[in-house]
Amino acid sequence: MKKTVLGLSLGLGSWVLGIPAWAQAVLDTGLSAEILNQPVTTPFRRPGLLRESSRPVYVITRQQMREQGARTVQEALRYLPGILSDGTAGNQLGALSSQFLRGARTAQVLVLLDGRPLNDLGFFGGFDLSQITTDVVERIEVSPGGGSTLYGSDAVGGVINIVTVEPQPETETVVEAAVGSYGLNEQGIQSRGQGQELGWVLSYRRLQSNNDFPFTIRRLGKSGRRENSAVEYHNLQAKLTWQLAEDQVLTANALYLNKTFRVPGSIDFPSLDAEQTTNDLLLDLRWLWTQETGSLQARLFLDDLNYRFSAPQSQGSRDLILRDSWGSQLQYAWKAGENLEGVLGADYRSISARNTTFSFARGSTNINYDDTVNQGALFARLDYSPDPRFHLDLGIRQDFSSLASGSATSPALGIRWALAEGTTLRASYAGSFRTPLLP
Known part of the structure; x- marks a missing residue:
């Protein structure tokens, strides 16, 4: 699947909340300047500022x-325009998420964790954002529109980059607990700090809710209490950073996501025994070498993803989807001067998936x-700014895949032109694609 995206906008005046980089031109004062000067990496695949993106x-x-009281990444996305994060299993805590972005469905929206892909071809091609609790998240960057030039397949609708928390200079330990309606029960502990050469983030979150709420459907003349929709999380994170030298940092990050969610089914066809369980282990090792003229980054990541859906009485079956993947990234970002910088690199990823269905009736x-x-x-x-008021970026990517028709070339072009004080024109063109699912 291939898609071409063309965007053009003229920003006039100032927006304070929910500011997209393509629809604003704001004076460098007050809250607007603070928002525009936020750090982002998604549009550049290197550190940059929100205002610099085309x-x-x-x-x-x-x-x-x-x-907002958002306990999962799915809930954090609910207030963004142009994205629907609630799935078809309901919008209660723990329900399977969807990422409908600019008309693209979940499998056409690429999900990143600290800049590396999470989407897996063995499970509908997407990633369930209701699995990740926000205690491990520093910020979420959402870039609507095709992003295949920098990130490859699955970025037809856009890119969601989840940036995890980092160590901080002062040691901090936070203990949290909460109770609420529908049986909400939450406990968490997180410790962050930085020594002379070693930094750390250690986090654990338990989150549980019964989700048994009353309902009334007047049109159908039905009412009652929705049952079998409880959820329980056990999420852990461990991140360590080593200062190998003055200009070199090694970062190891491990994220374990456990979620058990009971699926109530529909009003007419309840499934009071249905339960889905996910156990995901996400491992990442990054080495960063920073110099005045650029930076070199190498990383290796490993994922072990396990999904089970069991309904022995209502459906008579149990599904298992086991996915193992590993990948690597190598990229060099350089700065040739005040008006010229760029990034180039290579990506590789291998995904193995196995799906089985056990029949309780047949025992097979x-x-x-x-x-x-x-x-x-x-x-x-390549980013080029011949004048402080004018910026041009060009990009290209060549992907190769073992799947039939999996290879593709993805170009991109963007401009940012400050026409006058308080008025900026931003335009972009991008070609994106998506490889097929596993058979």
């Missing part, structure tokens, strides 16, 4: 998530699929 960007900060197991997909890519992006 593409759409929304940023949800840690403070905003706390003020059917293998639905068992396959492996290998993906590789080369990419480059």
Whole structure:
């Protein structure tokens, strides 16, 4: 699947809340300047500022998530325009999420964790954002529109980058607990700090809710209490940073996501025994070498994703979807001067998936699929500003995949032109694609 995206906008005046980078031109004063000077990496694949992007960007900060009371990444996305994060299993805590962004469905929206992909081809092609609790999140960057030039397949509708918390200079330990309606029960502890050469983030979150709420459907003349929709989380994070040298940092991040969610079914066809369980282990190792003229980054990541859906009485079956993936990234970002900088690199990822269905009636197991997909890519992006008021960016990526028709070339072009004080024109063009699912 291929898609071309063309965007053009003229920003006049000032927006204070929910500011997209493509629809504003704001004076460098007050709250507007603070928002525009937020750090982002998604549009550039390197550190940058929100104001420098020629593409759409929304940023949800840690403070905003706390003020909204968002307990999962799915809930944090609910207040953004143009994105629907609630799935078809209801919108209660723990319900399976969807990422409908600019008309693209979940499998066409790429989800990143600290800049590396999470989408897996063995489970509908997406990633359930209701699994990630916000205690481990520093900010969420959402870039609507095609992003395949920097990130490859699945970015037809856009990119969601979840940036996890970092160590901080002063040691901090936070213990939290909460109770609420519908059986909400929450406990968490997080410790962050930075020594002379070692920094750390250690976090644990338990989150539980019964979700048994009353309902009334007047049109159908039905009422009652929705049952079998409880959820329980056990999420852990461990991040360590080592200062190997003055200009070199090694970061290891491990994120364990456990969620058990009972699926109530529909009003007419309840499934009071249905339960889905996910156990995901996400591992990431990054090495960053920073110099005055640029930075070199290498990373290796490993994922072990396990999904089980069991309904022995109502459906008579149990489904298991097991996915293992590993990948690597190598990129160099350089700055040739005040008006020229760029990034180039290579990506690789291998995903193996196995799906089986066990029939309780027959006592047998059917293998639905068992396959492996290998993906590789080369990419480059150039940013050029011949004048402080005018910016041009060019990008291209060549992807290779072991799937049929999986290879693609993805170009991109963007401009940012300050026409006058308080008036900025931003325009972008991008070609995106998506590889097929596993058979």
